[in-house]
Amino acid sequence: MTKINDLFGKEVAVINLGLASMAKSVSDQNVKVFDLDWQPPRDGTPRLHRTKSGINIDEANQEVVDRIKRGQAVLIGMGLAKDVIPGMHKRMILHAGPPIEWKRMCGPTRGAVMGALIYEGLAKDEQEAEKLAASGEIEYSPCHHHHAVGPMAGVVSPSMPVWILENKAFGNKAYCTLNEGLGKVLRYGGMGPEVYARLKWMETDLYPTLDRALGTLPNGIDIKSLIAQALHMGDECHNRNRAATSLFLRAISPALARTNQDNEVLAKVIEFIDRNDHFFLNLSMPAGKAMLEAAEGVPGSTIVTVMARNGTDFGMRLSSMPERWFTAPAGVVQGLYFPQYTEKDANPDIGDSTITETAGYGGMAMAAAPAITQFVGGTPQMAMQNTLEMYEITFAEHQNLTIPALDFRGTPLGIDVRKVMETGILPRINTGIAHKDPGVGMVGAGILRAPEKCFQDAFKAIQEM
Amino acid sequence: MTKINDLFGKEVAVINLGLASMAKSVSDQNVKVFDLDWQPPRDGTPRLHRTKSGINIDEANQEVVDRIKRGQAVLIGMGLAKDVIPGMHKRMILHAGPPIEWKRMCGPTRGAVMGALIYEGLAKDEQEAEKLAASGEIEYSPCHHHHAVGPMAGVVSPSMPVWILENKAFGNKAYCTLNEGLGKVLRYGGMGPEVYARLKWMETDLYPTLDRALGTLPNGIDIKSLIAQALHMGDECHNRNRAATSLFLRAISPALARTNQDNEVLAKVIEFIDRNDHFFLNLSMPAGKAMLEAAEGVPGSTIVTVMARNGTDFGMRLSSMPERWFTAPAGVVQGLYFPQYTEKDANPDIGDSTITETAGYGGMAMAAAPAITQFVGGTPQMAMQNTLEMYEITFAEHQNLTIPALDFRGTPLGIDVRKVMETGILPRINTGIAHKDPGVGMVGAGILRAPEKCFQDAFKAIQEM
Numbered sequence A, B: 001m002t003k004i005n006d007l008f009g010k011e012v013a014v015i016n017l018g019l020a021s022m023a024k025s026v027s028d029q030n031v032k033v034f035d036l037d038w039q040p041p042r043d044g045t046p047r048l049h050r051t052k053s054g055i056n057i058d059e060a061n062q063e064v065v066d067r068i069k070r071g072q073a074v075l076i077g078m079g080l081a082k083d084v085i086p087g088m089h090k091r092m093i094l095h096a097g098p099p100i101e102w103k104r105m106c107g108p109t110r111g112a113v114m115g116a117l118i119y120e121g122l123a124k125d126e127q128e129a130e131k132l133a134a135s136g137e138i139e140y141s142p143c144h145h146h147h148a149v150g151p152m153a154g155v156v157s158p159s160m161p162v163w164i165l166e167n168k169a170f171g172n173k174a175y176c177t178l179n180e181g182l183g184k185v186l187r188y189g190g191m192g193p194e195v196y197a198r199l200k201w202m203e204t205d206l207y208p209t210l211d212r213a214l215g216t217l218p219n220g221i222d223i224k225s226l227i228a229q230a231l232h233m234g235d236e237c238h239n240r241n242r243a244a245t246s247l248f249l250r251a252i253s254p255a256l257a258r259t260n261q262d263n264e265v266l267a268k269v270i271e272f273i274d275r276n277d278h279f280f281l282n283l284s285m286p287a288g289k290a291m292l293e294a295a296e297g298v299p300g301s302t303i304v305t306v307m308a309r310n311g312t313d314f315g316m317r318l319s320s321m322p323e324r325w326f327t328a329p330a331g332v333v334q335g336l337y338f339p340q341y342t343e344k345d346a347n348p349d350i351g352d353s354t355i356t357e358t359a360g361y362g363g364m365a366m367a368a369a370p371a372i373t374q375f376v377g378g379t380p381q382m383a384m385q386n387t388l389e390m391y392e393i394t395f396a397e398h399q400n401l402t403i404p405a406l407d408f409r410g411t412p413l414g415i416d417v418r419k420v421m422e423t424g425i426l427p428r429i430n431t432g433i434a435h436k437d438p439g440v441g442m443v444g445a446g447i448l449r450a451p452e453k454c455f456q457d458a459f460k461a462i463q464e465m
Helices: A004-008 A020-027 A057-070 A107-119 A126-134 A193-214 A223-230 A242-259 A263-274 A281-293 A362-368 A370-376 A380-393 A417-423 A452-463 B004-008 B020-027 B057-070 B107-119 B126-134 B193-215 B223-230 B242-259 B263-274 B281-293 B362-368 B370-376 B380-390 B417-423 B452-463
Strands: A013-017 A032-036 A073-080 A092-095 A139-142 A161-167 A173-177 A304-310 A313-318 A321-329 A334-337 A394-403 A409-415 A428-434 A442-449 B013-017 B032-036 B073-080 B092-095 B139-142 B161-167 B173-177 B304-310 B313-318 B321-329 B334-337 B394-403 B409-415 B428-434 B442-449
Touching: A057 A394, A057 A409, A073 A193, A073 A223, A073 A281, A092 A107, A107 A126, A107 A193, A161 A193, A161 A281, A173 A281, A193 A242, A193 A263, A223 A242, A223 A281, A223 A394, A242 A263, A242 A281, A242 B242, A242 B263, A263 B242, A281 A304, A304 A409, A313 A452, A321 A452, A334 A370, A362 A380, A362 A394, A362 A409, A362 A428, A370 A380, A370 A428, A370 A442, A380 A394, A380 A409, A380 A417, A380 A428, A409 A417, A417 A452, B057 B394, B057 B409, B073 B193, B073 B223, B073 B281, B092 B107, B107 B126, B107 B193, B161 B193, B161 B281, B173 B281, B193 B242, B193 B263, B223 B242, B223 B281, B223 B394, B242 B263, B242 B281, B281 B304, B304 B409, B313 B452, B321 B452, B334 B370, B362 B380, B362 B394, B362 B409, B362 B428, B370 B380, B370 B428, B370 B442, B380 B409, B380 B428, B409 B417, B417 B452
Parallel strands: A013 A032, A092 A139, B013 B032, B092 B139
Antiparallel strands: A073 A161, A161 A173, A304 A313, A313 A321, A334 A442, A394 A409, A428 A442, B073 B161, B161 B173, B304 B313, B313 B321, B334 B442, B394 B409, B428 B442
């Protein structure tokens, strides 16, 4: 058989469109193959201009993205979940993603629920916690049903301190716990004495220290502004929050110094923040929630206002149908694993942190964060390509969130179900990876796409709207 | 006359090589012109491989860049200039750039000298200060003759507190004052009560507060590491130091909290740093100096180890001739001006901050800092192009200082006089702009190239080496 290179009389390279396996016979001949991530265009997907009821969809979508852009997410205070989150009570546990009952919960969510019950003093050990969790005495509810968001398992229990953000343009609020750091932590399903001790310290030391400082800042801290600045400093504010964490510390430190006389506690609080580049994630997320919730409820819109995963299901909601979850099985994350782990250890995609992509940053803004590829895998070129691709499925560009490397172009904003269906391009998400078993914790970070089924179902619902 | 577009029968665009004026007749016809910054290649410049005395130049240059790369610049302490800078005495004033006497000093340097004499209590007003400055009683000496560097006018007077950095790989030290902030400040030639009051507060409050904190950090603070991290966060550590300033504050804040019981002073110190994104410049610069000085004195090398300007002259030194200044008139900066100022107000290029380009960051790393163009002008594409161009005239790439957007390629390191002469490409510098008159201060920021004459003279000297 004639070899490819012999045929051409020189060394060639091949671009492969379609399945990677198609090019195997070529790569077997030591010919360099570039696999292009490509699908044939959908034919037959109609561009919807009006709903059945006659609403102009572009006008509805314009209203949605205008509201998101006008959003002003400001950190205004803190409180304990049971005191401040609407609907929260002593036997309620909030979780990430769409609704789910105990028996369908994935390992890390179970671990986080059990850990939270022990932290709350409702169970003395894991065995007791598991029994209580399954007993029916605990009410489970999605964070998103309470104006809240939670990273990974997203578990919020009554005694946990939470950030309170207000969308100053619309007056609505959003809530999120404080970030625990990396490694063995509750949100990744981690259990054990060090996990509970850290949560307790966050309740008794971190929270009051930060709360005292915040109390002296009459205008709060403008989180949207910090996100915009961080996008100029190599963050995308989902999986890279190093600049934003730094800017947050700069913003609060003078007030921290003025309001806290116990200098050793103050030093420990600053160290806790300094040692966790993801500290800002739990501010970036409720900022997105606060800005998106104000854009919910616009009839006729095809814009996504919630994407969230509970580790079992991926769930999505639209501005025009804010109460309805479109769900599909949560996807598998392609990523970089910590040394002792592999893809076999990974739980499917989990967490509410996809609120960032929904709000126009996170994966949407990867072009602003080339160094993130050291954490989630891939290359800086891929990060750039990721953002460029997302312009294909979004309705607008966010003029307040700009990407220097793209000549200060606004980030892709407002995932439009119509465009997803027309192009076959699914939103890309970058995320942390939890161990599939309860009690272990984080095992890596990576990238995946949202499941197509949610968009297919949503598109059908839109056609009936 | 036939119009260009008529000639081609469609709309065309023209790429113009050479003088912009050459394309005027084209652009007059409403044809789009792209001016390429290009010069014809030099012919007749011999590639030097060995010195007259027989030294292999590539080997010598390799030794120089190896030493720079091995450098470990660590902030180890602070002190007053008169106590810690070698050769400093009570009637000495250090300045940026190559040696210069009072009567040739530019406006901002004169302003800074006069201001320093008032700050020191050696003169009671500007008139007295000018008289003393010109009297011959004050000894002027370049910072570079004392292991020091200074931004803009670079004036160091005896009572000023300075950072002390040590190159841990070689044991040599470097010194720099603390950054005063922007606007009307001494280093831009600013004079007036608020300038002296700020300098005094820096001496009585800022310095002891920081010094106490540093005293409790046995390993100091690794400034090279902060530079490397900041290059992944949109800084180039010459005119953009926002991330590095943030990281520095993170690194020192816990120790600040532990060592300072006066919480109002502590808060003011943190605020002072937080309000000045250039605070880190005065650490970035001595870090470069510490790493470059260890690479001085390698016979046969054609690598530049100092570039510095006093606002009148640009001066350059080579590793192989560390005592000899090659000088030329300081250039004019192309830049962005504060609203009330224009190029007419600008002093020529000034300051020791070109130590950053010499050490492989600053302008060399502009591709890492696309957002800097909002401060110094130009476009993100130009920032990228700037770094790519600098690879043409540098001997090596710095594996510890990498640029994510270039797939983590090392920064261009080690300006090689031979390559500058062969290619005709002069090092690009990005810099602040001082008002030409004493007493005013900063008027903008911009970009320029080092003067060709220094490289021509150095090249001649190398041929005789």
